[in-house]
Amino acid sequence: MGAAVTEARRRLSTVLVEGLEELGFTLARHLISAGIGTVLLCDESPVTGAENSYRSLDEGRPRAEAALSLLEDPGGTSVLAEAPEGAITSGVDLRVLCVSTAALDALGQHPEALRYDCPILPVLHSPGGPPASRYGSALC
Template sequence: MRSSGNSAWVRERPSRQWRNIPGTAPAPVSSAARIGRRLRWRTAPRSGSSSPPPAAEGVMMGQAILDEEERERYSRQTMLPAWGEEGQLRLKRSVVFVAGLGGLGGPVCLYLAAAGVGTLILCDDGLVEISNLNRQLLYDEADLGKPKTAAAARKLRGLNPRTETVERRVRLREGSVAGIASDADILVDCLDNYQARQVLNAHAVRAGLPLLHGGVLGAGGQFAFLFPPLTPCLHCIFPDDAAERSAPLPAVGPAAGMVASVQALAALRYLVFGEPTMPNLFWRTDGWNPQAEALEIQRDERCPVCGRIS
């Protein structure tokens, strides 16, 4: 199914299928200002503005400043007029929690570290296995048998020593997630386990943080920016009904890289500009035939996770 400029996708319950409604289009989403207010800028925004205040002196904001090496390192992205050095400083002060350091989490971390995110919290309880190496670009054969968190942190420090890495070699559980993700500005779901995804989703809703969901199956993948009450939560889309099997699923490396790139871009857009990426849409693509579709998703008012949020 492909969406067009004059079509919208709506979700039919309870079958959880989508159908195309010709001649209609999704209502424009004007939530950037609201999201900007929710984003915990390290300095307070101006009254009535969704953006952080301009630098008071040159590129100084709060206690942060870009030195000459940073200006050169990030110059190709700070050339963007809306990004600039002030936007780079927002990245420098930001904290991103990445859950899962596999085919998605690896490229996400590489791109965010390269872009200058200040702190990456790396969460994974696994060891590097040889079956990972077809798609998990953070690792090589020298890392086999090592904790993914340690191997990832080492690789990321080599890429950009200015990005702090915090290792969390734990399995996501209800009782532990709040403690290990408490400082984050945004959560990135790079998991391959349904139960762990729902734990992370519940924490995102409780903490009032956006969740960037990504998934890969074969040569295809999916993405959603989830931030109730502006959007559904993950449970609205995938209720607890054994939606995923515990057995390993097929995954082609470039498909994981494709979805991870979308997740990384969405994280940068949120952290620099305070803007959502495709809110209320579920993006998916087939890598064998590079076409994407955006499916409209709706909140479930009876959702036990986010239904009471308004």
């Protein structure tokens, strides 16, 4: 019975992924593969030619729009949607921030940007190192 409850909770969950460079794109793909019910994608920055997760024809398009066209759920159990920056996203169970250390520090300077009714998981992208979550951060 425990596995069935876990699977049901996963299918009812909504996760917002902010920051869709390679790390965020990969995390979104894994969330979809894990059967998360709804995955919201948020990143209006344009795709650049140096990003491996996207196609060359996506260059210049907003990352969330391009990612939405590339990510698919083979099992058909996840709903994918674009969440424009600043949109009200009530009902989100987890907000995953895939950002650089500098961007996370900048967010810390603006507490109003962090007002959500859900946990925030900052996942830092450090060049040359593995992704990490910041120990002691007030964001999570």
